[in-house]
Amino acid sequence: MTNEILVEIKRSVTNGQAEETTRLTENAIQQSTDPLEILNQALLPAVRELGAKFEQGEAFITDLIMAANALKAGYSILRPRLSPKQEEKVGRFLIGTVEGDIHDIGKEIVRNMLEAYGFEVEDLGVEVPAKTFVEMVMKHKPNILGMSALLTTTMVNQRRVIEDLKKAGIRENVKVMIGGAPTTEEWATEIGADAHGIEAVETVKKAIQLLGKVGSTS
Amino acid sequence: MGGIAVRRKWEPLTTEQIGKIHLASLEILNTVGVKVKSERALDLLKEGGAEVDFGDQVARIPSALVEEAVRKAPSSFTLYGRRREYDMKMEDDRVYFGAGGTAIYVIDLDGNRRLATDKDLADTTRLVDALPNVDFTAGLVNPHEIDQDILYPSMWVTLLNSTEKNVLHGIRGAEMTRDIAEMGSLIAGGEQDFRKRPFITCCCNVVSPLQHEKLMIESAIESAIQGIPTTMSPETQSGATGPATLAGTIALFNAEVLSGITIVQLARPGAPILYGCVASVMDMKSCNYAAGAIELGLLSAAATQMAHHYHVPVYATGGMSDSKVSDIQSGYERAMQMIIVALTGANYLHDAAGLLEHSLTFSYEQLVVDDEIIAMVSRVLEGIRVDETTIALDLIKKVGFHNYIAERHTAENFQKEHYLPRLSDRSAWDKWHKKGAKSLNLVAREKAKELLRTHFPEPIDKETNARLAKIVARWKREP
Numbered sequence: 001m002t003n004e005i006l007v008e009i010k011r012s013v014t015n016g017q018a019e020e021t022t023r024l025t026e027n028a029i030q031q032s033t034d035p036l037e038i039l040n041q042a043l044l045p046a047v048r049e050l051g052a053k054f055e056q057g058e059a060f061i062t063d064l065i066m067a068a069n070a071l072k073a074g075y076s077i078l079r080p081r082l083s084p085k086q087e088e089k090v091g092r093f094l095i096g097t098v099e100g101d102i103h104d105i106g107k108e109i110v111r112n113m114l115e116a117y118g119f120e121v122e123d124l125g126v127e128v129p130a131k132t133f134v135e136m137v138m139k140h141k142p143n144i145l146g147m148s149a150l151l152t153t154t155m156v157n158q159r160r161v162i163e164d165l166k167k168a169g170i171r172e173n174v175k176v177m178i179g180g181a182p183t184t185e186e187w188a189t190e191i192g193a194d195a196h197g198i199e200a201v202e203t204v205k206k207a208i209q210l211l212g213k214v215g216s217t218s
Numbered sequence: 219m220g221g222i223a224v225r226r227k228w229e230p231l232t233t234e235q236i237g238k239i240h241l242a243s244l245e246i247l248n249t250v251g252v253k254v255k256s257e258r259a260l261d262l263l264k265e266g267g268a269e270v271d272f273g274d275q276v277a278r279i280p281s282a283l284v285e286e287a288v289r290k291a292p293s294s295f296t297l298y299g300r301r302r303e304y305d306m307k308m309e310d311d312r313v314y315f316g317a318g319g320t321a322i323y324v325i326d327l328d329g330n331r332r333l334a335t336d337k338d339l340a341d342t343t344r345l346v347d348a349l350p351n352v353d354f355t356a357g358l359v360n361p362h363e364i365d366q367d368i369l370y371p372s373m374w375v376t377l378l379n380s381t382e383k384n385v386l387h388g389i390r391g392a393e394m395t396r397d398i399a400e401m402g403s404l405i406a407g408g409e410q411d412f413r414k415r416p417f418i419t420c421c422c423n424v425v426s427p428l429q430h431e432k433l434m435i436e437s438a439i440e441s442a443i444q445g446i447p448t449t450m451s452p453e454t455q456s457g458a459t460g461p462a463t464l465a466g467t468i469a470l471f472n473a474e475v476l477s478g479i480t481i482v483q484l485a486r487p488g489a490p491i492l493y494g495c496v497a498s499v500m501d502m503k504s505c506n507y508a509a510g511a512i513e514l515g516l517l518s519a520a521a522t523q524m525a526h527h528y529h530v531p532v533y534a535t536g537g538m539s540d541s542k543v544s545d546i547q548s549g550y551e552r553a554m555q556m557i558i559v560a561l562t563g564a565n566y567l568h569d570a571a572g573l574l575e576h577s578l579t580f581s582y583e584q585l586v587v588d589d590e591i592i593a594m595v596s597r598v599l600e601g602i603r604v605d606e607t608t609i610a611l612d613l614i615k616k617v618g619f620h621n622y623i624a625e626r627h628t629a630e631n632f633q634k635e636h637y638l639p640r641l642s643d644r645s646a647w648d649k650w651h652k653k654g655a656k657s658l659n660l661v662a663r664e665k666a667k668e669l670l671r672t673h674f675p676e677p678i679d680k681e682t683n684a685r686l687a688k689i690v691a692r693w694k695r696e697p
Contacts, residue, residue: 057503102255105455105458105500109505153370155366156366156367181578182322184333
């Protein structure tokens with residue numbers, strides 16, 4: 001009985017059906033299904049498996065994001081029933097598009113993926129001044145700061161922020177990832193970023209890897 | 219040189235469909251409006267009669283204002299070269315082809331992919347200057363070693379030194395536009411001379427959905443005031459920043475272009491503006507802008523029809539590829555796109571030469587190959603001449619059952635009627651094998667080297683260049 005409903009929930013997430021996922025999750029809760037089981041055996045695996053397919057070029061981003069939204073819908077039902085320990089996020093990620101740049105579709109895709117993979121994401125939006133990035137790092141204490149830039153003339157702000165973090169004495173407290181079409185691995189290395197993210201799921205995996213190193217001197 | 223007027227256009231949209239899209243765009247502008255991140259542009263819209271929320275920076279534009287702007291936008295104007303032979307008349311169904319850019323990498327003359335330099339910008343531009351079928355150029359590559367504060371002014375100087383054809387590139391804001399206009403005046407030998415024959419075009423992009431970025435829209439406004447023609451050009455990605463259905467993306471970018479034309483015509487009525495489109499689809503597996511998608515061609519074809527409907531010349535796109543190298547994929551993607559857009563009578567058909575890897579890489583050898591593709595497409599646009607000479611009835615009667623190979627008519631006409639390829643190899647296998655059995659991209663690479671060895675545009679004198687350098691230096695910022 002439990003297995004059947006878990007399979008159904010997993011299927012509705014895979015199919016990107018947020019409302020159906022909500023309904024099925026509510027039913028499952030009413031039938032005393034363990035919320036942690038719903039999370040770990042239905043909601044999360046659905047997205048992980050679709051994510052793996054996406055990495056292999058066998059699934060579409062639009063389906064992956066819809067699945068992520070369905071996961072979030074189901075998760076919002078579970079949340080009040082999870083203990084703080086169970087609710088714990090993979091990590092905290094602060095994201096934004098740099099000053100002078102209003103492009104955000106790439107950032108939106110990455111944000112969705114991070115949330116689907118269990119990150120708590122604080123989105124600062126677009127045209128974020130360097131000063132704001134630094135202030136928000138101090139305020140929210142994220143594990144990772146991610147910055148997007150789409151113009152060759154705004155990329156420089158990614159370097160500016162890293163330098164300002166150093167000046168504020170907090171560069172060691174946070175890992176920095178950068179992305180955006182004109183950015184390259186070489187640019188990321190040149191400006192002292194910790195990682196460069198280009199593809200949606202790959203970026204999340206790099207972020208998870210960075211978590212292992214937060215607080216270390218690497 | 220291009221400028222062939224297409225006589226029998228391909229028109230994928232019917233008049234009724236154009237009408238539906240137009241009405242949808244007007245409704246978008248009346249209801250959703252556009253986000254305009256510029257006080258100057260919002261003021262113009264407010265004064266013009268739009269409903270403006272300065273807090274949200276959103277303007278809802280009434281249909282009457284849009285239609286008035288479209289009426290004021292000129293239906294014919296010239297994009298000048300520094301040489302008269304490079305002048306391009308933007309009107310009706312006259313088609314010019316050119317290179318486009320802002321690539322980050324190059325595939326260089328050793329076949330290596332690496333970050334572009336200022337020398338690459340100079341050389342690729344000079345190569346465009348040398349190629350007979352590439353009518354105009356743009357900021358082809360971003361020199362990675364140039365400090366970003368002076369990047370754009372520096373690129374303009376390199377560009378203008380490397381070609382006498384019309385140059386299109388972005389300009390970051392109103393102040394920079396005045397500086398670029400000053401550069402043009404210095405090169406032309408005076409402000410009046412430059413205003414009479416501006417050889418610079420401003421590239422202004424709209425960010426889908428429905429957003430005008432501050433520096434872009436202000437460069438368009440200032441260009442209008444300085445007498446520099448501008449584009450108004452969305453790069454919508456269907457499925458990501460526009461609806462997944464093509465007609466929805468067209469209605470969306472059409473609204474964006476109309477809003478931009480409105481702003482520019484309010485700034486200066488009668489200012490020359492190109493209806494622009496660089497839209498394509500987002501590839502749902504790679505999340506990349508699909509530069510090689512055939513839908514890019516369809517969208518630019520539709521944009522051309524919409525622009526013609528408004529009697530505004532069009533800046534369309536066609537001739538790109540998602541391939542990382544100059545291979546088979548590169549060949550078919552770009553050729554198919556280019557031909558369907560050209561056949562709709564797109565006036566300024568750009569990105570038609572040199573680009574690979576969803577427009578991130580510019581390739582010297584691909585540029586040379588594309589010169590050939592453009593020539594072949596141009597031949598299609600020329601069509602088939604049917605008259606007494608070409609039907610050649612008397613000749614056919616005379617030749618009867620013999621042949622035409624040694625006829626005077628053949629000698630006099632074959633070069634007019636048959637495109638003679640400069641690059642494509644038609645030789646027999648043995649001969650081709652004896653020559654080294656080279657793949658075409660390598661032949662093109664050799665040709666690129668040869669052209670760069672021998673071709674140089676009219677230089678700009680040292681004194682003028684010193685003054686241009688001073689303008690660039692104005693943009694240096696303290697670290």
